[in-house]
Amino acid sequence: MTQRTELSEALFERASQYIPGGVNSPVRAFRSVGLTPRYIEHGKGAHIYDVDGNEYIDYISSWGPLLLGHAYPPILEAIERELHRGTSYGACNAREVEMAELICTQFFPSVERVRMVNSGTEATMSAVRLARGFTGRDKILKFEGCYHGHADSFLISAGSGLATFGQTSSAGVTARTAEDTLVAQYxxxxxxxxxxxxxxxxxxxxxxxxxxxxxxLIPPQPGFLQGLRQLTEEEGILLIFDEVISGFRAARGGAQELYGIRPDLTCLGKIIGGGLPVGAFGGRADIMDRLAPLGNVYQAGTLSGNPLALAAGITMLRELAAPDFYERLEAQGLAFEARIRPILEHYSDRLSYNRVGSLSTIFFRPGGVRSNAEARESDTETYARYFRGMIARGIYLPPSQYECIFLSMAHSAEDFDRTASAMDEVLREVLG
Structure with missing residues (x-):
């Protein structure tokens, strides 16, 4: 269990002199788990390796996009082929058309038109602007604990990193923005x-x-999404599904396929770049056609539809389009749950477990977690001790109670066995 961390510590010290907090995204700082962040040198399959030579079974998968594992050969080959043609043109390229066709015809029937952007934040920000332009109304409603990126409107009662650091909003968000952002309970x-x-x-x-x-991970309760669809239709309100995490992971067509709901707009990211930065938003044609250059809602991006990212993403989506892919992905989720469930049930008075497809979370709270309020009752200090015990045994989990475990097709039965063994040891230590 002894690991060397000298090189990671040295890199973090250097980084802290020039990068705020030493990191380019807050959850990477490992502050909530009381450690120095590990600096990753490379990844292969379901494993990552840090600069000190430590190997880990990776359950973050770059926060979702690496469904096929790290350094998946066909994706690397696609990037290399595209790289030799050029990296960016600031002009149209054929990859944009291929990606749009795949999203609209193979995965998301609700998406009749789609526009590429460079991140999930850009996708959600642009979708909200489009909704305001289409309806002529100013306010949006979001849910406490849902995180949609770091645009101002979304940092009211947000989850993810803000929840990790115990903040419900962010400095720099204006009072008017807060007034136009309404909050309900998931x-x-x-x-x-x-x-x-x-x-x-x-x-x-x-x-x-x-x-x-x-x-x-908190699934919708029966009838919640259906009721939400009915309410929004009655009031002439657009329903936007942020499927940056659930899209392509919960099911072939995301949560909207799994629960039989057709939103007006859908936001995507991560997976459609195969591990490279990318995002997209799309939906009903009459709404999307309000975007410039056809309509009066402006949105633009020099690197939107970047050929390198889309070459990787197209390769990814073609793999996911295999007829049996989602049956195999669900089998992965079931195998992981079957291996750890008996261990978790031994501590049912301290833990809860939620899973949908290849996404799951172990909550250090008993009795199930169905809401943001229940999630916030989790014992984050004990989670931090659990995280430290697991990473010391080579299991790389989210460095926050409020994030998901992301499985990949690269995880093996041996990986699950090793994870379960470590979990059994660590939970005995931290829960007694």
């Missing part, structure tokens, strides 16, 4: 109804993670 339809009744005719869009993934 899995509580009555809270939505109350907010909409208090602001009748003012709300442009309701945006949510249909499967909450940024307060840990």
């Amino acid at each position: 899995n509580d339809l009555e809270s939505v109804r109350a907010v909409l009744e208090a602001h009748r005719g003012e709300v442009a869009a309701v945006i949510l993670e249909p499967i909450m993934g940024n307060m840990g």
